[in-house]
Amino acid sequence: MTETLLTVSNLKKYFPIRKGVLRRTVGYVKAVDDVNFTVHKGETLGIVGESGCGKSTTGRSILRLIEPTSGDVLFQDKNLTKLSKSSLRHLRQKMQIVFQDPYASLNPRYKVGKILERPMQIHGLYTPAERSKRVRTLLERCGLDPSAANKYPHEFSGGQRQRIGIARALTLNPSLIVLDEPVSALDVSVQSQIINLLEDLQQEFGLTYLFIAHDLSVVRHISDRIAVMYLGQMAELAESLELFDNPLHPYTQALLSAIPVPDPEVKRERILLRGDLPSPANPPSGCPFHTRCKDAMDVCKAKKPVWKEVKPGHHVACHLYS
Amino acid sequence: MNNVALEPSLSPGAGSVTQTKRKFELLKFVKRYPSVVIGGLIVLVMVIIALFAPVIAHYDPLKPMPDGLTQLGAPRPPSHEYILGTDTQGRDVFSRVLFGARVSLEVGFFAGLISLFIGALLGVISGYFGGWVDMVIMRITDMVLAFPFLLFVVALVAALSPSVHNVFIAIGVFGWAQMARIIRSQVLSVKELEYVQAAKSLGASAWNIIFVEVLPNVVTPVIIYLALAIGQNIMLEAALSFLGFGVQPPNPSWGNMIQEGMGYYQLAPWLIYAPGISLLVATIGFNLLGDGLRDWLDPKVGK
Amino acid sequence: MASYIIRRLIGAVVVLFGISIITFIIAYAAPGDPARLIVGAKAPQSVVDAVRHNLGLDQPLPIQYIHYVGRLLQGNLGFSYHNNLPVTELLGQRLGNTVQLALGGWIVELILGIPLGIFGALYHRRIADYILSFLSLVGISMPVFVFGMWLIQNVAHGLGILPLGGAGGISHLILPSITLGVTGMAFYQRLMKSSMVEVMGQDYIRTARAFGVPPRRVITHHAMRNGLLPAVTYAGMDIAQLFGGVVLTETVFNYPGIGQLAWQSIENLDFPVIMATVLLAAVFVVVANFVVDIVYSVIDPRISLS
Ligand SMILES: Nc1ncnc2c1ncn2[C@@H]1O[C@H](COP(=O)(O)OP(=O)(O)OP(=O)(O)O)[C@@H](O)[C@H]1O
Ligand code: SF4
Ligand SMILES: [Mg+2]
Numbered sequence: 001m002t003e004t005l006l007t008v009s010n011l012k013k014y015f016p017i018r019k020g021v022l023r024r025t026v027g028y029v030k031a032v033d034d035v036n037f038t039v040h041k042g043e044t045l046g047i048v049g050e051s052g053c054g055k056s057t058t059g060r061s062i063l064r065l066i067e068p069t070s071g072d073v074l075f076q077d078k079n080l081t082k083l084s085k086s087s088l089r090h091l092r093q094k095m096q097i098v099f100q101d102p103y104a105s106l107n108p109r110y111k112v113g114k115i116l117e118r119p120m121q122i123h124g125l126y127t128p129a130e131r132s133k134r135v136r137t138l139l140e141r142c143g144l145d146p147s148a149a150n151k152y153p154h155e156f157s158g159g160q161r162q163r164i165g166i167a168r169a170l171t172l173n174p175s176l177i178v179l180d181e182p183v184s185a186l187d188v189s190v191q192s193q194i195i196n197l198l199e200d201l202q203q204e205f206g207l208t209y210l211f212i213a214h215d216l217s218v219v220r221h222i223s224d225r226i227a228v229m230y231l232g233q234m235a236e237l238a239e240s241l242e243l244f245d246n247p248l249h250p251y252t253q254a255l256l257s258a259i260p261v262p263d264p265e266v267k268r269e270r271i272l273l274r275g276d277l278p279s280p281a282n283p284p285s286g287c288p289f290h291t292r293c294k295d296a297m298d299v300c301k302a303k304k305p306v307w308k309e310v311k312p313g314h315h316v317a318c319h320l321y322s
Numbered sequence: 323m324n325n326v327a328l329e330p331s332l333s334p335g336a337g338s339v340t341q342t343k344r345k346f347e348l349l350k351f352v353k354r355y356p357s358v359v360i361g362g363l364i365v366l367v368m369v370i371i372a373l374f375a376p377v378i379a380h381y382d383p384l385k386p387m388p389d390g391l392t393q394l395g396a397p398r399p400p401s402h403e404y405i406l407g408t409d410t411q412g413r414d415v416f417s418r419v420l421f422g423a424r425v426s427l428e429v430g431f432f433a434g435l436i437s438l439f440i441g442a443l444l445g446v447i448s449g450y451f452g453g454w455v456d457m458v459i460m461r462i463t464d465m466v467l468a469f470p471f472l473l474f475v476v477a478l479v480a481a482l483s484p485s486v487h488n489v490f491i492a493i494g495v496f497g498w499a500q501m502a503r504i505i506r507s508q509v510l511s512v513k514e515l516e517y518v519q520a521a522k523s524l525g526a527s528a529w530n531i532i533f534v535e536v537l538p539n540v541v542t543p544v545i546i547y548l549a550l551a552i553g554q555n556i557m558l559e560a561a562l563s564f565l566g567f568g569v570q571p572p573n574p575s576w577g578n579m580i581q582e583g584m585g586y587y588q589l590a591p592w593l594i595y596a597p598g599i600s601l602l603v604a605t606i607g608f609n610l611l612g613d614g615l616r617d618w619l620d621p622k623v624g625k
Numbered sequence: 626m627a628s629y630i631i632r633r634l635i636g637a638v639v640v641l642f643g644i645s646i647i648t649f650i651i652a653y654a655a656p657g658d659p660a661r662l663i664v665g666a667k668a669p670q671s672v673v674d675a676v677r678h679n680l681g682l683d684q685p686l687p688i689q690y691i692h693y694v695g696r697l698l699q700g701n702l703g704f705s706y707h708n709n710l711p712v713t714e715l716l717g718q719r720l721g722n723t724v725q726l727a728l729g730g731w732i733v734e735l736i737l738g739i740p741l742g743i744f745g746a747l748y749h750r751r752i753a754d755y756i757l758s759f760l761s762l763v764g765i766s767m768p769v770f771v772f773g774m775w776l777i778q779n780v781a782h783g784l785g786i787l788p789l790g791g792a793g794g795i796s797h798l799i800l801p802s803i804t805l806g807v808t809g810m811a812f813y814q815r816l817m818k819s820s821m822v823e824v825m826g827q828d829y830i831r832t833a834r835a836f837g838v839p840p841r842r843v844i845t846h847h848a849m850r851n852g853l854l855p856a857v858t859y860a861g862m863d864i865a866q867l868f869g870g871v872v873l874t875e876t877v878f879n880y881p882g883i884g885q886l887a888w889q890s891i892e893n894l895d896f897p898v899i900m901a902t903v904l905l906a907a908v909f910v911v912v913a914n915f916v917v918d919i920v921y922s923v924i925d926p927r928i929s930l931s
Binding site: 468471477561594610 | 655763766767774869
Binding site for chain 1: 522523524527
């Protein structure tokens with residue numbers, strides 16, 4: 001479990017805000033601002049944070065679906081940010097993504113079979129007969145009838161479409177899959193089915209997941225480790241159990257207190273988040289969380305807390321622990 | 323699209339029921355989108371006329387008939403022999419109108435294709451790649467839209483020397499801007515969709531994505547616009563020929579027929595009415611078809 | 626706001642530059658040697674060469690273009706050898722006529738298009754609406770010169786009440802303006818109708834109705850004001866359309882304006898005049914669009930200027 005598959009260092013993605021006659025850049029939305037973490041081979045790393053905190057941007061910058069502003073992404077010892085377009089296209093076989101919206105992520109004009117064969121065609125893998133056989137096997141493996149290959153996406157429900165999206169990600173035998181809120185758009189009952197499927201597939205194919213969610217309860221069971229993001233920055237990262245039992249960052253504590261507790265014996269005080277989420281175009285000085293933090297101190301306004309490992313495997317960025 | 327609604331039921335042994343049902347659906351379609359049907363019929367008739375002009379016409383459109391003029395040398399009015407009368411040189415107007423349909427369609431269609439090709443290429447590049455490429459292309463498009471279109475086309479045809487080919491080249495070369503805009507906006511909306519991102523993450527190249535994922539979604543507005551553009555082009559060709567820069571006599575075009583008949587509007591009004599009404603009906607046909615297709619295929623534009 | 630105006634201004638200048646380049650290239654590519662045209666077919670080659678040199682036609686293309694633009698900026702549009710007059714003078718004689726005609730046509734477009742559009746919106750999806758829509762389709766599809774000829778034959782000649790053509794006073798403007806207006810009004814009608822239908826479906830109009838504001842007032846006060854906006858925007862683009870119509874209308878009615886001049890000069894391959902008329906038309910279009918954009922952004926606060 002300790003072999004590293006992916007190392008993200010100092011990743012930044014700034015979206016320019018343009019104004020004026022010459023469309024000059026007057027500022028930036030710092031969607032991802034200096035993020036560092038590693039993902040071990042075969043594990044599931046959960047990334048959690050409120051809407052707009054930069055989770056999708058992180059996921060997509062890692063895969064270079066959008067070009068990161070700066071930073072390095074080491075995947076299987078190759079620096080993705082420095083790779084040429086063609087070698088990157090080749091390497092894409094090994095890293096895939098599943099999107100949040102099962103309706104928008106499948107082209108409505110093609111039959112499912114064609115959608116699933118396309119990745120193999122692009123990379124010139126297998127013969128046509130092998131491809132269609134593989135499509136059927138994968139559909140079946142993802143809990144769908146092989147005849148689904150002859151239907152169009154609109155003939156399926158959201159959960160079924162998400163299974164198709166997962167099957168598509170598997171066609172190229174990837175080692176890493178970024179799951180960008182794969183269950184957020186689904187009914188709760190369907191959510192757990194999809195999560196179970198993902199867990200089975202991980203076992204079977206030895207996959208590594210980067211599982212993005214906006215809700216801690218979703219990633220709780222599937223994740224080995226969990227990272228908490230706030231306004232484009234990392235707040236805390238620890239093993240799941242550790243994070244739930246011993247949250248260090250005040251933001252994590254607030255998020256945890258919002259999760260309903262199944263055991264009525266355990267009383268937990270709900271920590272309400274004060275104020276609104278600040279705009280990532282104009283983030284607060286110092287610690288980005290200080291405008292809403294119950295423990296904020298003077299230093300929090302002035303200085304940005306450093307990201308450091310306070311216990312083995314437990315990282316946090318907060319002045320309370322420096 | 324709506325062909326789902328037009329599909330007959332699948333229950334076996336219900337042949338006659340399916341048939342009546344199909345008839346019923348067709349009727350419903352005719353009632354709902356009459357412009358598609360009427361416009362489509364007009365266009366169809368025009369295409370047939372253009373294709374079979376030599377078969378339908380009884381006379382040579384270029385040759386003066388031996389009895390084509392009255393004793394006084396005037397054109398003959400419509401009669402049993404010459405359905406639409408004869409012109410000032412004693413040629414059969416009906417035959418000339420039929421062959422004029424050929425020229426109109428040829429110019430309308432090929433000019434439309436040229437515009438489509440240029441517009442699609444620029445619109446796709448502009449929309450998909452964005453950035454400064456987009457900015458440059460869009461400024462050029464604005465510029466072309468600000469051109470006094472007719473004058474430019476006339477000037478270009480005059481410079482190239484008038485002929486059918488040069489007419490459709492000139493119309494096509496200046497007519498792509500609207501097409502480029504439509505396609506660009508379509509590409510812009512498609513490109514952000516997750517399935518395009520998915521294709522990218524699967525390692526597809528930019529042009530592969532454009533051809534496989536983006537372009538199929540552009541087909542509908544292109545068809546709608548092409549129908550409208552052909553109607554416009556037919557009108558332009560007529561205007562050019564009317565001004566003397568299009569099809570050159572003695573070859574017939576509706577525009578130059580009207581021009582030739584202009585001096586005789588009292589004596590022989592059919593010289594103007596025959597090509598004029600043909601032109602009007604043809605343009606109405608293409609406009610109806612285009613508007614109707616928009617109502618039918620493009621749900622975004624409300625009715 | 627200032628930055629928006631400056632950006633639009635720069636855009637307008639760039640467009641005009643592009644148009645000047647294209648007209649220049651077209652003129653250059655045209656068959657025939659302008660020097661030969663000036664001195665006549667019989668003049669010896671040495672004379673032709675001298676004229677070419679005098680006109681600067683023996684210099685490289687980019688230099689010629691720069692000289693051309695330089696002259697343009699000084700207000701010198703060249704010399705029409707065909708008419709033996711400076712181009713500015715030729716244009717000056719006719720500009721007034723064309724402006725009158727274009728204005729006349731525009732007024733007819735508005736007088737017909739806007740009320741018919743409102744009517745169509747009020748009777749939306751009723752028989753009157755369908756009839757109006759069909760009429761507007763006929764209007765859009767009607768070639769300018771066919772309709773013009775029809776008017777000449779049936780009104781000017783048939784009824785014998787208005788002049789057959791030429792210029793001079795209001796009576797000469799009526800038929801050409803109607804020709805332009807009828808063939809161009811459909812755009813306003815459609816625009817007015819669709820925006821009125823949209824506005825009338827909106828909540829505040831419904832609210833106004835529910836509060837008992839009489840229907841006529843709802844229409845005049847609320848729906849029309851908002852429906853007019855798109856019609857105003859269209860006016861800018863319409864100038865280009867109108868100018869195409871003007872060339873044909875002036876030809877049919879033998880009306881001495883810029884359009885007729887453009888046509889004649891193209892027929893005579895009188896390129897200084899062709900280039901000048903095309904440029905003039907383009908200036909009209911660009912300026913009109915610019916003004917409309919600014920006016921529009923002032924009327925409608927919803928348009929963000931950045
Ligand atoms: N293409 C873009 N241009 C400008 N800003 C963008 C762009 N994409 C994202 N942003 C901004 O970057 C920030 C982070 O967006 P991101 O989509 O990564 O958030 P997220 O955490 O995935 O949110 P959600 O839970 O809603 O998916 C947001 O403020 C967003 O507005
Ligand atoms: S650094 Fe300060 S403001 Fe930020 S989370 Fe820690 S205590 Fe709160
Ligand atoms: Mg997201």
